[in-house]
Amino acid sequence: MTNQIHTTALQQVADIFDQRVPFHNLLGLEIKRYDTDGVEVVINMKPELVGNIHQNILHGGVTATLLDVVGGLTAFAGLVSSKQDWTIEQLQNRLTTLGTIDLRVDYLRPGRGETFTGTGSVIRAGNRVSVCRMELHNEQGTHIAFGTGTYMVG
Numbered sequence: 001m002t003n004q005i006h007t008t009a010l011q012q013v014a015d016i017f018d019q020r021v022p023f024h025n026l027l028g029l030e031i032k033r034y035d036t037d038g039v040e041v042v043i044n045m046k047p048e049l050v051g052n053i054h055q056n057i058l059h060g061g062v063t064a065t066l067l068d069v070v071g072g073l074t075a076f077a078g079l080v081s082s083k084q085d086w087t088i089e090q091l092q093n094r095l096t097t098l099g100t101i102d103l104r105v106d107y108l109r110p111g112r113g114e115t116f117t118g119t120g121s122v123i124r125a126g127n128r129v130s131v132c133r134m135e136l137h138n139e140q141g142t143h144i145a146f147g148t149g150t151y152m153v154g
Contacts, residue, residue, distance in 0.1 A: 006080050009091040010034055013076055016095075017069060027062060029069060032117075036081040039073045041066060041118045051111070058111025063145050066118045067134040068103050071149030074120030075130035079153045082125050094154050101129065102150040111145075113138025128154045 014034040017024060027049065033040035043049070043066055051059025076098055080091060120134040134147040 003084060005086055005088055005091070006036060009080055009086070009088060009095075010036070010077060012092070013073065013095060017073060023065075024069065027065065029066065031073070034073060034077070036077050039070050039077065039118075039120045041070050041073070043116050043118075045114050045116070055110060056112075058113070058116060058144070060105075060107060060111075063107065063111055063116075063136055064103065064105045064147070066116065067105055067136055067145065067147035068100055068149060070118035070120040070134045071103070071132045071147060072098055072100065072151055074122055074132040074134065075125070075149070075151035075153050078122035078125035078130050078132070079127075082127070097152055097154055099152045100149060101152055103147060104149070105145055105147045107145045109142060109144050111136075111138070113140065113142070113144075115139040116144065123148075126153070128152065 014031045018031040030042045032042050049062050118136050120132050123131040123133055130151050130153050132149050136145045137143055
């Protein structure tokens, strides 16, 4: 069950990640969905994101970045949903400590496509550290890559 403080906190986080992080803006990253039930982040292919000019495929660093962003958002959503009595101030303080501890990316197929969507799920939501699994698919549903990330959440 999501309460109003949870919804407000997640909306603030989505706004920061979606609008105020310059690197995310450079990539064209867009958060399509963000709540305690799921995360969906999209990047549309553009010439600046090509990593292999002979095959016209998405750069592996863009893939890793998208998975990492999804993982961080997923970890924070897991923290938010871990208890009902968070205050907005507590969650804002926790956000300042959000960071990647470890990220593993498995590239399954070349990044061909026009639109790439990252989704995530929590494997373990802890009070200080959370572990998430992230997936990247193109617009045809082809599984391009997956990642496992460990995130500091407090």
